[in-house]
Amino acid sequence: MDYFPLTTAKGAAFCNRVQELKLLHRNITEVRPTLIMSTRRYGKTSLALKALENTKSIYATIDFYRDLNEEHIERSIMNGIGALLGKMESAPQKLMQLASQLFSGMQASLTMSEMEIAVQFQEKKKRASDNIINALKRLHDLAQKRKQNVVLFFDEFQQLSEATNDHSIEAALREAAQSSTQVSYLFSGSNRHLLQNIFFDQNRPFYKLCDFIQLERIHSEAYIPYLQHAACDYWKKELSQEVLETIVELTERHPYYINLLCSKIWLDDFPTEKKIVRNYWEKCALENKSQIQNELSLLSLNQRKLIIALAMHGPVTAPNGTDFMKKVNLPQTSLLQALSVLIEKDYVYQDSEKQYRLLDPLIRYLLSEAV
Numbered sequence: 001m002d003y004f005p006l007t008t009a010k011g012a013a014f015c016n017r018v019q020e021l022k023l024l025h026r027n028i029t030e031v032r033p034t035l036i037m038s039t040r041r042y043g044k045t046s047l048a049l050k051a052l053e054n055t056k057s058i059y060a061t062i063d064f065y066r067d068l069n070e071e072h073i074e075r076s077i078m079n080g081i082g083a084l085l086g087k088m089e090s091a092p093q094k095l096m097q098l099a100s101q102l103f104s105g106m107q108a109s110l111t112m113s114e115m116e117i118a119v120q121f122q123e124k125k126k127r128a129s130d131n132i133i134n135a136l137k138r139l140h141d142l143a144q145k146r147k148q149n150v151v152l153f154f155d156e157f158q159q160l161s162e163a164t165n166d167h168s169i170e171a172a173l174r175e176a177a178q179s180s181t182q183v184s185y186l187f188s189g190s191n192r193h194l195l196q197n198i199f200f201d202q203n204r205p206f207y208k209l210c211d212f213i214q215l216e217r218i219h220s221e222a223y224i225p226y227l228q229h230a231a232c233d234y235w236k237k238e239l240s241q242e243v244l245e246t247i248v249e250l251t252e253r254h255p256y257y258i259n260l261l262c263s264k265i266w267l268d269d270f271p272t273e274k275k276i277v278r279n280y281w282e283k284c285a286l287e288n289k290s291q292i293q294n295e296l297s298l299l300s301l302n303q304r305k306l307i308i309a310l311a312m313h314g315p316v317t318a319p320n321g322t323d324f325m326k327k328v329n330l331p332q333t334s335l336l337q338a339l340s341v342l343i344e345k346d347y348v349y350q351d352s353e354k355q356y357r358l359l360d361p362l363i364r365y366l367l368s369e370a371v
Contacts, residue, residue, distance in 0.1 A: 003230040004259040004266060009046040016222035017047050020213050024051035027211055028151060033177045033185040035199055038215035039346045039359055040190045041256035047215065048153055048188055059151035060084035064159035073163050074128035075119065081139055082117030084150055102138045106131050129168035136176035143182035151184040158194035167205055170198065174205040193344045217253040227262070235270045246274035250281045252361040260284055285366050292363055302330055302338040307347060307358065311367035315357035
């Protein structure tokens, strides 16, 4: 049993998120559009898939991660609908017939592979937004006729904002989502700045469409029992409080880094003291040092100065206060400009106590410790 996957957490590897799952269960059941938002590596996709599993939903995932333009977006949505059709109908001949009806009039060729319909557009005459709204309405009518509730899960949804020149596809998706009684719409993404522009700007189509779930870090009260359960299953005994607290302290309860560190610890002998945990954390730091250095080198000098200061002296409540400004050695205007960019790029965040701190615990460790 892999309790600490570095990709999607499934089954017993899924930890906590009780309230979020409860809300998602209700929204999927009641066909309420929902946005899940957080920084990278917080488990958004794992949460969505767990909720879909719990509700036994018929669903398809539409991932915009690699989509660079409007045609790519349109193709991803159509292929997602095609994949969903394959889960709604198990007979190949009937499936192709359903797909032909749903995509009729769109100058599209259809192919079927492993009970999924792939859509390829020929000569384009209609706007992408027109094809999308027509296909989504027909999908809704089909689900209604069959008395089936289905879900479309859009991942990395912020890419829509960068891949399109206007808001016509957003408008098409909103029109379909707000009138749907059979198709649930679930949106997720990792660029909070772009997602906020899409969903919270009153001049954009998605304004006030969705219920909103903001993922935060899982509390220690949930992680520690989970870690103890994994220890008892693997080593047949419990970890000491010292070892548990060291894991939580070093990773700062960041979901990805909890799993990264523990995936290494759980490959070895039972960790008897916190020194062993720290040794594994140093290994994580060394393995990722070059990648982090390359990433930070892309930032401006002022942004790097601020990151180093936060690593050495953070967290800080008033970054523009006299004491911290002396440590950063930047004028107030330059400091605040750098801070704004780092927040937008998810290097810095403001915690529940309104303190500014580095988001990535491994970056903080590398910059504050001699590794």
